[in-house]
Amino acid sequence: MIQNYITVAWRNLLKNKAFSFITIFGLAVSIATFLLITQYVFSELSYDEFHTNADNIYRIRLDDYKQGVLTNSSTVSYYAEAPAIKETFPEVGNFVRLHRADGMISYRKPSGELVSYHEKRAFYADSSLFDVFSFSLLEGAANQVLRRPESVVISETMALKYFGGQNPIGKTLSLSSEWQGGTTSWKGCLPIFQ
Structure with a gap:
């Protein structure tokens, strides 16, 4: 039964190539963007976190x-x-x-x-x-x-x-x-x- 679903999905992808490409490409870009933003946020939040008073240390720019x-x-x-x-x-x-x-x-x-x-x-x-x-x-x-x-x-x-x-x-x-x-x-x- 699962093989039937896969076959139907594959046929739909091949039937609508342009639409399928745009959808899959958009999904890939969205996931990559989400992962990069998440990594950046975690990096910023963990910066110098090992210091005892990390919450009270500020850097002037x-x-x-x-x-x-x-x-x-x-x-x-x-x-x-x-x-x-x-x-x-x-x-x-x-x-x-x-x-x-x-x-x-x-x-x-x-x-x-x-x-x-x-x-x-x-x-x-x-x-x-x-x-x-x-x-x-x-x-x-x-x-x-x-x-x-x-x-x-x-x-x-x-x-x-x-x-x-x-x-x-x-x-x-x-x-x-x-x-x-x-x-x-x-x-x-x-x-x-x-």
Whole structure:
């Protein structure tokens, strides 16, 4: 009996080829669109959800318009922006400013050998980074890291890349970056992220 239904459906598809094509194509496009929108929504809703205070973490974005046309969109943290927002709005509990610090990061081993890699995901950050975000530290205390200028927090992967099996705490990494056209040295490496 099911075979009979399939045969009749197949004959109708062949009899009305144009209508059948439009219907099947429309159904395929609709399903594909639904799946893409669903995936996008789930991705947006799960963004940084692992943080303890994920519901209270917001990102500020600056859109520049000239004569009604969007000319630039940026999420760079301007220095005075976050303190001014915290002072103006009592609802703001804390803030952290991030600024990209991409460049060549180097470590000179005791033997004199230089280990250097160009890092594309390095950031300057406020000391409140671990007050806002709940990253877990493998070594060190979250309330003490990034409290001094020229201190750094690195991932376990980065610690292995630069220091091998050695303890990275107390070692010095150097950053050569085009930002401000100079070289910055960091001291006191603390690995984070498992």
